[in-house]
Amino acid sequence: MFPSGNHTDPAKTTPAKLVLPFYLYAALSFLTAAILLLISVKDFTGHFFNPHILAITHIMALGWCTMIILGASHQLVPVIIEGSLYSPVLAMSSFVLSAIGIPLLVYGFYQFNMGWPAKLGGILIVLAVLSYAVNLGLSISKSGKEAVQSSFILSASLWLLITTIVGLLLVYNFTIPLLQRNSVEYLSFHAHIGIVGWFLLLVIGVGSRLIPMFLISKYQQYGILWWIFGLVNGGLLAFAGFFLYNGAAYLFFIPLLMILAGLFLFIYYCYQAYRERIRKKVDDPMKLSLVSILLLALPALVMIVLLGMLTGMQQAPSKLVMAYGFLVFFGWLTAIILGMTFKTLPFIIWNKVYHRLLGKVKAPNPRELFNDKIVQAMLYCFFAGLGLFFMGILWESVLLLRLGGILLLVTAILYNWNVLYLLNHKAQS
């Protein structure tokens, strides 16, 4: 018999049916954004404040990046916080609300009509994020464990909530004056609390747990993560303060340097985890995830140039602002997602299909559930498309933009093909 009383009931993991709709929705959003990108290439030679660019940005930020992160985090949060997800109902409501809200908001931007569809879309998105944040907070509270990663993902969800509330206020501000300044002036505030507060904090929180875990690394220095947490959140608060109280342009170097310091510490953390790994052979999705962390250096560099120009009393060139946004959403975040999809989704499908069949049928390895050659082709198209489109923005070349747009559309088609192939996987008898 069992000699000790330390046994634990099997951990309750998040059911696949809660997670898979997010993945499918995100894949289709990526495809939609890539199609719109290709048919709107001429818009990328003009000013960044353009209905089509606004629509594409929000499909990428919400439909693609946020939806897949919400889905994956419902699956991974139990691993990170070492506790079950508090409510599957709140998880599903965050999907349904955002799945309806995002197309309404995007339609409003595309038509540049801030009427009821955009307003209702914005409200639904705020409610979706509220469902997610409440679920996350209650899950962490129930787990009773104080891990630095929990602080990262909880603060990220709060920044996302603030971002969406500010976004909703901006939508209303177009028709009913609610704010002191016009909506366009708040765009950089809205964008940066979203990019840094939501995406960067979440990527660091999740990555700091998963990267050493996937690499089976001996490196476990959580002290450095608290420093990163303080630097990034402190930088964001300073940024918000300077923005809301009309701080001089040079003051914005303070939050920028704080956030960059946090970012470099995270790169150092990942490097140490990589150096002290036991698992020497690193698979392709993991390599891409590591490369994508370095990819963040590109938009950070563009941001330094932009801020330098603003400090020198120059007008920030629109194409640099566009290049910055493009590198964040189509570069950094898309690279992470392309890598992590094939690191998480095959295992979710494998678990769903083979959990009750183990020992009865020969189960393939989860890595065999998708076509690796298509992943390779997708990555070549992605990096080539990213580079060409980026140069197209800087040189205002429609030809380069079109070539880059075609390659990014091929990337999205190949990604969708593999995701649908995975989702339709059935057990072999």
Add this chain to the structure above:
Amino acid sequence: MRDITTNNELMATIALAALQDVEDPEIGLNIVDLGLIYQLDFDEQEKKIYCTMTLTTQFCPMGGSIRANCRHRLENAFPGFEIIVALQFHPPWNASRISAEGRKFLEG
């Protein structure tokens, strides 16, 4: 046998050979060399086998499948025995539990 306690060395050897076929799907290494098995006890009179194991992380999404696969492999290796597989997370798993063969596999 490494860091595994048992009340029957002979039967444990047979059980561990069967469990060598259970892989952690993400890592690709079998759970014996990964160091997930803590204890194997055998009650020949009652025809029961008690397997105490862990996971690399408590909320491992693959945990249910790994545990079910363990039970199937032991059922096949010991027909007529009731198999009870329990999870234990104290002490938690860490990389020092990986066997020399496991390390060789991961470093290859």
